[in-house]
Amino acid sequence: MILGILGGGQLGWMLGTAARRLGIECVFLDPAEHCTSDLVGDRIRAAYDDEDALSELARRCNVVTYEFENVPAEAAARLAKEVDVRPGWKSLETSQDRLVEKSFLTEHGVPVPAFAAVDDLASLEAAVVKVGLPAILKTRRGGYDGKGQTVLRHPKDLESAFAAIGRRPAILESMVDFDLEASVLVVRGSDGATETWGPIRNQHTGGILRRSDCPAPDVSSEATSAMLAHTERLARALDHCGVLTVEFFVRGDDVLANEIAPRVHNSGHLTIEFSQTDQFENHVRAVTGLPLGSTSSRHPHAMMLNAIGAAPVDADLTADHIAMVDDFGIPSEEVTAGVAVYHDYRKSPRPGRKVGHLTAVSRESPGAWADRLTALIPGSSTTDPNSAG
Numbered sequence: 001m002i003l004g005i006l007g008g009g010q011l012g013w014m015l016g017t018a019a020r021r022l023g024i025e026c027v028f029l030d031p032a033e034h035c036t037s038d039l040v041g042d043r044i045r046a047a048y049d050d051e052d053a054l055s056e057l058a059r060r061c062n063v064v065t066y067e068f069e070n071v072p073a074e075a076a077a078r079l080a081k082e083v084d085v086r087p088g089w090k091s092l093e094t095s096q097d098r099l100v101e102k103s104f105l106t107e108h109g110v111p112v113p114a115f116a117a118v119d120d121l122a123s124l125e126a127a128v129v130k131v132g133l134p135a136i137l138k139t140r141r142g143g144y145d146g147k148g149q150t151v152l153r154h155p156k157d158l159e160s161a162f163a164a165i166g167r168r169p170a171i172l173e174s175m176v177d178f179d180l181e182a183s184v185l186v187v188r189g190s191d192g193a194t195e196t197w198g199p200i201r202n203q204h205t206g207g208i209l210r211r212s213d214c215p216a217p218d219v220s221s222e223a224t225s226a227m228l229a230h231t232e233r234l235a236r237a238l239d240h241c242g243v244l245t246v247e248f249f250v251r252g253d254d255v256l257a258n259e260i261a262p263r264v265h266n267s268g269h270l271t272i273e274f275s276q277t278d279q280f281e282n283h284v285r286a287v288t289g290l291p292l293g294s295t296s297s298r299h300p301h302a303m304m305l306n307a308i309g310a311a312p313v314d315a316d317l318t319a320d321h322i323a324m325v326d327d328f329g330i331p332s333e334e335v336t337a338g339v340a341v342y343h344d345y346r347k348s349p350r351p352g353r354k355v356g357h358l359t360a361v362s363r364e365s366p367g368a369w370a371d372r373l374t375a376l377i378p379g380s381s382t383t384d385p386n387s388a389g
Contacts, residue, residue: 308379
């Protein structure tokens with residue numbers, strides 16, 4: 001079995017690491033000069049729409065998956081003619097366009113913030129009447145970690161806001177007064193079997209995820225049940241194969257879906273040390289037709305911190321007895337409660353870029369330990385104004 005992966009970043013690296021544990025080799029397609037995934041598999045260095053490269057990938061692999069949802073539509077369609085692509089096109093198509101995504105969520109009974117389509121300045125004015133202000137103007141396609149969007153607070157700012165996103169087709173969404181943000185990850189096999197993780201509580205600054213905790217603190221059983229039910233229903237509706245992530249706003253017992261990611265997700269990185277089977281291994285299992293593994297927890301609590309813009313100092317990690325993973329990771333059975341592990345993505349630092357993450361597992365919410373670890377991991381603080389990226 002050889003697995004093809006579109007994208008060679010840290011998500012591809014972690015997928016490749018999980019695949020190797022299962023005896024599955026990987027071939028990546030990515031145009032970058034250097035990729036984190038080069039550590040764990042062969043790579044075809046070419047543009048995602050390079051027809052010869054896509055044909056080579058199809059010839060060398062039994063099945064193809066992807067590490068990011070903005071795979072060019074033509075590339076995915078071309079590949080699907082020659083090799084199985086999982087998750088399928090329906091999941092990609094739905095998640096690539098924010099207007100299609102919100103309409104799909106609504107169609108399947110999942111509550112979302114008020115929204116309206118925006119194609120030009122006139123339709124933006126009509127959208128403001130429908131949605132109200134303040135609101136968030138987002139490009140329909142592309143954008144991540146806060147990119148491709150802007151907050152709209154005053155009617156006089158409509159023209160400048162539309163210009164700020166490049167006058168591109170967009171969606172206007174009402175701003176939500178929420179208690180917290182959470183994500184639920186589900187994996188669905190080729191036979192329709194499912195396993196779920198979460199909910200995971202997430203904290204963002206500047207549109208970038210800084211910290212995740214599981215089990216999600218301050219989430220009621222009613223909100224938990226609703227998020228799990230919505231996520232599993234969406235996976236079935238998409239006929240999804242692999243990991244699917246749904247991000248939610250939580251207000252007391254009520255939840256509103258924010259967006260879908262048809263792939264392994266940053267908030268699920270903590271499952272590597274926290275769960276019996278992490279998101280990466282279960283994604284590989286699903287897309288290659290292997291039985292899914294249990295997603296039950298191995299520890300009472302896990303916290304993840306993203307390193308953003310700069311890597312932590314190795315000497316500081318060593319002084320605090322923080323383990324650093326090698327190319328193939330630390331076997332999960334060697335991680336015990338009270339242990340912190342740092343994953344280095346081998347990326348050149350730059351403002352706003354995720355260059356690694358730390359996961360700490362503990363018998364209870366880490367409290368003061370979390371504060372100490374946050375001080376070690378650049379960009380992980382949710383209160384530092386300089387961490388906005």
